[in-house]
Amino acid sequence: MPIIVHKYGGTSVGNPEKIKNVARRVKKVMEAGNEVVVVVSAMGHTTDELIDLMHKVTSNPDPREYDMLVSTGEQVSAALLAMALQAMGCPAISLTGGQAGVVTEDIYRKARIKEIKLDRIKKELKDGKAVVITGFQGIDSKGDIITIGRGGSDTSAVALAAALKADVCDIYTDVDGVYTTDPRIVPEARKLKYISYEEMLELASLGAQVLHPRSVECASIYNMVIHLRSSSKEDEGTYIMSAARIAKEAGKMEKQEAVRGIALDENIAKIGILHVPDRPGTAARLFGALAKEKVNVDMIVQSIHSQGTLADMAFTVERADLKRAVEVTERIAGELKAEKVVSDSDVSKVSLVGVGMVSQPGTASKMFETLAFEKINIQMITTSEIKISCVVKAEQGKQAVRALHKAFGLDKVA
Amino acid sequence: MPIIVHKYGGTSVGNPEKIKNVARRVKKVMEAGNEVVVVVSAMGHTTDELIDLMHKVTSNPDPREYDMLVSTGEQVSAALLAMALQAMGCPAISLTGGQAGVVTEDIYRKARIKEIKLDRIKKELKDGKAVVITGFQGIDSKGDIITIGRGGSDTSAVALAAALKADVCDIYTDVDGVYTTDPRIVPEARKLKYISYEEMLELASLGAQVLHPRSVECASIYNMVIHLRSSSKEDEGTYIMSAARIAKEAGKMEKQEAVRGIALDENIAKIGILHVPDRPGTAARLFGALAKEKVNVDMIVQSIHSQGTLADMAFTVERADLKRAVEVTERIAGELKAEKVVSDSDVSKVSLVGVGMVSQPGTASKMFETLAFEKINIQMITTSEIKISCVVKAEQGKQAVRALHKAFGLDKVA
Numbered sequence: 131m132p133i134i135v136h137k138y139g140g141t142s143v144g145n146p147e148k149i150k151n152v153a154r155r156v157k158k159v160m161e162a163g164n165e166v167v168v169v170v171s172a173m174g175h176t177t178d179e180l181i182d183l184m185h186k187v188t189s190n191p192d193p194r195e196y197d198m199l200v201s202t203g204e205q206v207s208a209a210l211l212a213m214a215l216q217a218m219g220c221p222a223i224s225l226t227g228g229q230a231g232v233v234t235e236d237i238y239r240k241a242r243i244k245e246i247k248l249d250r251i252k253k254e255l256k257d258g259k260a261v262v263i264t265g266f267q268g269i270d271s272k273g274d275i276i277t278i279g280r281g282g283s284d285t286s287a288v289a290l291a292a293a294l295k296a297d298v299c300d301i302y303t304d305v306d307g308v309y310t311t312d313p314r315i316v317p318e319a320r321k322l323k324y325i326s327y328e329e330m331l332e333l334a335s336l337g338a339q340v341l342h343p344r345s346v347e348c349a350s351i352y353n354m355v356i357h358l359r360s361s362s363k364e365d366e367g368t369y370i371m372s373a374a375r376i377a378k379e380a381g382k383m384e385k386q387e388a389v390r391g392i393a394l395d396e397n398i399a400k401i402g403i404l405h406v407p408d409r410p411g412t413a414a415r416l417f418g419a420l421a422k423e424k425v426n427v428d429m430i431v432q433s434i435h436s437q438g439t440l441a442d443m444a445f446t447v448e449r450a451d452l453k454r455a456v457e458v459t460e461r462i463a464g465e466l467k468a469e470k471v472v473s474d475s476d477v478s479k480v481s482l483v484g485v486g487m488v489s490q491p492g493t494a495s496k497m498f499e500t501l502a503f504e505k506i507n508i509q510m511i512t513t514s515e516i517k518i519s520c521v522v523k524a525e526q527g528k529q530a531v532r533a534l535h536k537a538f539g540l541d542k543v544a
Numbered sequence: 545m546p547i548i549v550h551k552y553g554g555t556s557v558g559n560p561e562k563i564k565n566v567a568r569r570v571k572k573v574m575e576a577g578n579e580v581v582v583v584v585s586a587m588g589h590t591t592d593e594l595i596d597l598m599h600k601v602t603s604n605p606d607p608r609e610y611d612m613l614v615s616t617g618e619q620v621s622a623a624l625l626a627m628a629l630q631a632m633g634c635p636a637i638s639l640t641g642g643q644a645g646v647v648t649e650d651i652y653r654k655a656r657i658k659e660i661k662l663d664r665i666k667k668e669l670k671d672g673k674a675v676v677i678t679g680f681q682g683i684d685s686k687g688d689i690i691t692i693g694r695g696g697s698d699t700s701a702v703a704l705a706a707a708l709k710a711d712v713c714d715i716y717t718d719v720d721g722v723y724t725t726d727p728r729i730v731p732e733a734r735k736l737k738y739i740s741y742e743e744m745l746e747l748a749s750l751g752a753q754v755l756h757p758r759s760v761e762c763a764s765i766y767n768m769v770i771h772l773r774s775s776s777k778e779d780e781g782t783y784i785m786s787a788a789r790i791a792k793e794a795g796k797m798e799k800q801e802a803v804r805g806i807a808l809d810e811n812i813a814k815i816g817i818l819h820v821p822d823r824p825g826t827a828a829r830l831f832g833a834l835a836k837e838k839v840n841v842d843m844i845v846q847s848i849h850s851q852g853t854l855a856d857m858a859f860t861v862e863r864a865d866l867k868r869a870v871e872v873t874e875r876i877a878g879e880l881k882a883e884k885v886v887s888d889s890d891v892s893k894v895s896l897v898g899v900g901m902v903s904q905p906g907t908a909s910k911m912f913e914t915l916a917f918e919k920i921n922i923q924m925i926t927t928s929e930i931k932i933s934c935v936v937k938a939e940q941g942k943q944a945v946r947a948l949h950k951a952f953g954l955d956k957v958a
Contacts (some may be wrong), residue, residue, distance in 0.1 A: 146600035180620065186560035187624050188631035195630070198638050199623035200618035206594065209613035210601050216609070217602035224612050229687055273643055 133255070133296045134159050137265065137287030138197040142361035143207045144174035146214075152302075152339050152361065153214035156260055160220055165255045167294060169212055169265045170289040172203025193238030197277045199268070201227070204264035204283070212262045222260040224252065227273065230261075232268030232286065240279040243268060243286070245350075246293040284345035292352035299349070299356050299371075305340050306360035307367035308333065309478040310540035312393040315528045318541035322390065323366075329390050332483040332517045336393035346370065368539040373485050382441075388490040389538040394531050395479040396427065399452040400509065400521060401459055402444055405469030408441040416443070416462045425455045429479070429512045429519060430457065440469075444510055446521065477509060478527030481519040482534065488515045500537040506530050547669070547710045548573050551583040551679065551701030555718040556775035557621045558588035560628075564773065566716075567628035570674055574634055575596060579669045581708060583679045583701040584625055591694075607652030611681070611691045614640070618678035618697070626676045636674040639664065642689065644675075646682030646700065651949035654693040655798025657682060657700070657762075659709040677704065698759035706766035710785075713763070713770050719754050721781035722747065722775035725806040729942045732955035736804065737780075740787040746897040746931045750807035758782065787899050802904040803952040808945050809893040812842065813866040814923065815859055815873055819883035822855040830857070830876045839869045843893070843926045854883075858916060858924055860935065863889050891923065892941030895933040896948065902929045914951040920944050930934050 136156060143149050146324045152168075160166050180200050184191050191199075208224035215222035227234075231247030231505045265283025270276045278285060284301060291299035306321065308330065313319040325333075327350035334343040341358060349356050349370065359367030371379075406412055413432065420427055430445045456473050463471045487493045497518055501508055506529065510521035522530055535541060550570060557563050566582075573579050594614050598605050622638035629636035642650075645661030668675045679697025684690045692699060698715060705713035720735065722744065729732040739747075741764035748757040755772060763770050763784065785793075820826055827846065834841055843860045861869045870887050876883050896949030901907045910931055915922055920943065924935035936944055949955060 146597060149601055183560060183620075183624065184627060187563055188627040190631065191627050192630050194625045195623045195638055198626075198640075199620060202619050205619075206597075206613060207618050209609045210597060212609045212612075213598060213602040213605050216606050217604065224609055226612075226689075275640075 132164050133167065133294045134164045135167045135169065135287055135291035135294065135296045135299045137283060137299065137301045138171065138361055139283065139301075139303045140171040140174055140176070141304050143170055143211065146210070148361075149173075149207070149210050150214050150381065152211060153218055153220070155255050155361075156211075156215060157218050157220040160260055166260045167251065167290055167296075168211065168260060168262045169283055169290060170204060170207045170262060171265050171283040173207045173210075176203035176206070188267060194274060197238050197275050198528070201264070201275045202275055203265045204266055207271060208264045212260075215260050217263070220260060221258050221537070222262060223254050224262040224264070225254070226264050226275075227267035227286070228269035228273070230263045230290075232263075234268040234270055234276040234278060236270040236272070237276070238274075239277055241268070241276045243278060243289045246289060250294060251290075272455045279344065281342035284309070284342040285348050286352055287418075288345045288348045288356065290353070292348070292354045297355065299354055301341065301345075301356055301358050302361035303340060303358065304361065306363055306365060307358055308340060308370070308391070310390070311531055311535050312394060315394065315531050316535045316541075318440065319535065320540060322368050322543075324369050324371065324376040324379065324483050325390060326376055326384055327370060328373065328485055328516055329483050330370045332481070333391050333393050336395055336479070336481045336483070336517075336519070341370070388484050388486040388493050389482045389540065390484040391482075391485075392484065392531050392534050392538075392540065393481045394527050395481070396524065396527055397449050398446045398477060398479050398521070399449045399455075399475035400477050401447065401452070401455055402472040403443045403463050403470075404472065405440045406463070406466055407468070408439055412441070412466060413443065415466065416459065419458050419462050420455060423454055423458050425451045425458065429510055429521065429543070431510050431512065446477075446479065446510070476524045477521050478524045479519050479521050480527060480530045481517055482538070483517050485516050487518070494518050496537065497534060500533050501530055504529060504533045506533075545580050547580045547581065547708045549583065549705035549708065549710045550700055550712045551697060551713065551715045552585065552775055553697065553715075553717045554588050556716050557584055557625065560624070560916070563621070563624050563628050566625060567632055567634070569636070569775075570625075570629060571632050571634040575676055580674045581665065581669070581704055581710075582625065582674060582676045583697055583704060584618060584621045584676060585679050585697040586614075587621045587624075590617035590620070608688060610651050611689050614679070615681045615689045615691055618680055622676045622678045626674075629674050629676070633672055635672050636676060636795065637668050638676040638678070638735050639668070640678050640689075641681035641689070641700070642683035644677045646677075646703075648682040648684055648690045648692060649686040650933045651690070652688075653691055654762040655682070655684065655690045657692060657703045660703060662707060665704075665708070674775045693758065693854050695756035698756040698760050702759045702766070702768055702770065706762070706768045709768065713768055715755065715759075715770055715772050716775035717754060717772065718775065720777055720779060721772055722754060722784070722805070724804070725945055725949050726808060729808065729945050730955070731951045733949065734954060736782050738783050738785065738790040738793065739804060740790055740899050742786060742787065742899055742930055744784045746895070747805050747807050750809055750893070750895045750897070750931075750933070755784070766853075789950070802898050802900040803896045803954065804898040804900075804954075805896075806945050806948050806954065807895045807897065808941050809895070810938065810941055811863050812860045812891060812893050812935070813863045813869075813887060813889035814891050815861065815869055816886040817857045817873055817877050817882050817884075818886065819854045820857060820880055821882070822853055826855070826880060827857065829880065830873065833872050833876050834869060837868055837872050839865045839872065843924055843935065845924050845926065860891075860893065860924070872923070875939045890938045891935050892938045893933050893935050894941060894948065895931055896952070897931050899930050901932070908932050910951065911948060914947050915944055918943060918947045920947075
């Protein structure tokens with residue numbers, strides 16, 4: 131019997147009515163003759179509410195107790211969904227991560243899944259039940275409850291689908307798929323039928339918050355197809371799969387599109403450290419110090435200054451980290467005898483993503499020309515095999531996305 | 545090192561500030577050189593809120609899923625209390641019932657505790673930690689989460705205290721002890737320093753809602769002293785222990801009091817089935833049918849009617865069950881060819897409780913005289929070795945309690 135794995139996010143199980151809607155959907159899939167495993171997130175803002183409560187008790191929570199606390203959110207929604215299914219005459223059972231055999235590393239709050247012992251799940255499936263599993267959590271070797279990082283329910287679902295050898299992992303959410311860019315910025319944005327793991331990973335980490343990056347990574351390792359779709363519509367969404375499989379399934383037409391999506395990240399800030407004496411180890415010292423302070427650095431650009439013995443470096447960080455990052459950078463700048471540190475939070479990052487770009491060398495220059503034509507000044511550039519990112523003035527970010535979306539023909543029906 | 549077991553109810557951990565207060569209290573006991581195990585209930589009305597949510601999803605919840613759902617409440621408060629302790633520099637760890645080794649029968653919602661495997665608790669105590677355990681729950685042989693009935697956290701605490709061989713189980717609550725009667729009815733009501741298990745059991749099941757009856761039963765089996773006290777004051781509360789131990793500790797004066805407490809249950813209704821042909825099996829048939837419909841019957845009185853071949857029966861039920869009980873009774877009355885069924889929800893039950901009553905034969909007559917003097921008509925009477933209960937008109941219940949409290953000298957300092 132085919133095994134179907136569904137995952138429903140917090141919005142999709144946000145209240146009793148929505149939970150019943152999910153139950154109706156699951157029941158239908160059961161009645162079509164499938165075995166169904168459902169992974170759920172916590173209802174709505176439950177996790178945030180638990181964390182608020184926690185902050186009223188301590189400013190420095192123990193990671194073990196954090197996991198004990200926040201894991202309750204998924205347990206509530208799993209139990210309620212199982213009850214809703216039963217109320218519709220559909221046999222169901224909820225399982226905690228531990229009961230479902232999800233074994234993680236012994237690391238609180240951000241463990242990775244090590245193994246899934248399928249005995250209990252298989253027994254319940256064999257008994258004809260829909261098996262509802264708490265996302266975002268497992269147990270470690272001591273039997274302690276372990277969470278696997280915010281947004282980890284996507285990863286739970288993909289790992290379970292892989293372990294159960296499902297053909298596809300359906301992830302239901304409040305958007306109906308992956309778009310060429312954010313439809314709120316470009317109304318002509320087009321829903322993609324397919325996107326590769328690599329492209330999705332880039333889009334996800336560039337601010338397209340539809341899917342947790344680790345779930346995509348996990349899917350790519352196990353070659354698990356993710357079907358990202360809407361929990362309120364019946365339509366197909368976007369299939370996330372290997373580039374090879376897309377080529378096979380979608381044929382030539384899709385393959386020829388060099389640029390598959392455009393992402394805009396408006397939550398960045400830029401720091402420059404100017405006229406640094408150009409010696410080995412400079413970058414290591416600066417970025418080592420930033421890492422120690424838990425500042426995530428994204429783009430890094432280093433250029434040789436006109437005076438050959440000096441370098442300029444620039445990098446971007448999340449806006450919330452800017453103050454801390456500037457403090458660290460100024461300290462290190464003093465030690466390195468750099469001339470000065472500048473910072474600017476009035477910037478955005480625009481990125482083109484597509485696995486085909488590597489074989490289409492004109493892409494970068496077309497991007498720069500398009501932005502130039504729009505009189506948008508490019509402040510920083512980084513490129514990888516499947517991505518080109520430009521930092522521009524914040525107020526021009528959306529304009530850049532619109533122009534590029536048109537220039538690369540993403541509004542045309544595939 | 546002495547082991548101290550504390551239990552805090554839902555009101556005592558009702559918000560972050562109260563949780564910090566509990567943490568301060570626990571820390572003090574730790575610093576005095578004790579090992580401490582703390583059992584907690586869910587915060588405030590959490591359990592009721594979860595049940596409300598459940599009723600929006602199903603009208604007929606699966607007991608297994610019910611346990612999965614409601615057990616989260618205690619997990620939240622346990623994690624928060626452990627965090628609050630740590631924030632005060634007091635090493636602590638929270639454990640679910642399962643992690644703490646609380647093994648129950650394989651019966652959802654109302655299992656009894658079978659065994660407590662102490663390895664994990666002992667390890668954590670040895671590591672110098674305060675061990676915070678979720679009340680009201682354990683796991684069964686399948687590893688499923690099992691709750692042990694509403695109010696079960698008291699029982700969890702007593703069972704843990706017994707297993708850990710603590711001298712006493714401190715149950716902290718929002719009242720400061722057991723009173724001779726409800727102080728809201730009789731302002732002169734006196735806090736008892738000691739009360740026996742038997743008396744406490746009667747008072748608890750007669751409507752004095754300070755302690756869960758099963759916890760008292762469990763304490764009496766293991767001869768565990770319960771110290772019921774206020775979570776907001778430092779004063780001693782009431783010690784619940786065996787009559788023999790009270791006699792030894794408290795001496796003669798306490799022993800002489802025949803009546804130890806007076807309880808008023810205003811949540812009852814009375815049903816009469818009149819002129820039943822007096823044949824063997826009649827009572828079994830009626831009460832069997834009621835039990836099958838899950839109606840809890842409390843007092844039962846059967847009297848021979850003046851016509852020797854007929855009997856009258858009367859019994860009391862909880863008011864919420866009255867409608868259902870009347871339906872069942874009328875059905876059976878028809879089958880038995882009884883003359884008619886009458887019912888009255890405008891009644892209350894007044895009870896005197898005291899282990900000394902058995903040796904003081906004047907108690908019952910003094911009770912009846914006192915009520916007669918107050919012009920309070922007695923509708924039903926039942927007696928046991930340590931209790932006399934009378935059903936009276938609802939509006940006279942409080943008056944009856946006040947008169948009896950005075951007549952038996954319960955307002956006098958012991």
